[in-house]
């Protein structure tokens with residue numbers, strides 16, 4: 001499986017994928033890492049791992065459509081079977097999302113369908129939740145709304161700050177994202193008619 005990873009920042013999830021790849025446990029090959037930000041630290045992680053990088057800066061494009069058209073062209077240059085969003089902080093147009101239907105994954109730091117969008121950790125704290133977590137899902141035209149493949153839960157303790165909760169969630173992100181990518185590469189997880197299946201079972 002040819003994998004392209006999209007990032008915007010630190011790239012700790014990318015690192016988890018690179019580590020899994022180093023250990024020959026990813027089941028696919030990361031062909032390139034693409035960032036919409038030239039200063040994303042994740043680009044250095046990719047360089048250190050000897051992986052091709054590209055920057056497609058949204059600031060260079062007048063609108064979402066032209067940015068996504070350019071991004072799609074760069075992604076498709078690597079002929080991926082799988083596109084992995086790992087802290088990619090841009091909303092994608094329906095055209096792009098449809099183009100990668102069934103072969104684009106995202107990780108979101110909440111127990112979806114709760115807390116779509118930003119500031120999920122603070123939202124969970126403010127709601128008085130005792131539990132929070134992260135979700136890997138197929139990307140569909142609904143923002144953070146595609147079918148969930150795998151979630152991990154963590155506790156929220158009294159007095160926790162958002163960054164303490166975020167740190168606890170990130171540890172789990174780094175566990176479930178490489179695992180899910182492995183399942184995809186092994187052909188175990190697929191999206192059909194808008195549903196996710198693992199080993200033929202509806203998730």
Ligand code: GRF
Pocket residue numbers: 007008009010011012013014042086087088107108109134170173
């Ligand atoms: C993660 O919490 C991810 O779930 C969210 O953005 C963060 C990215 O972290 N979408 P990193 O860049 O992988 O370190």
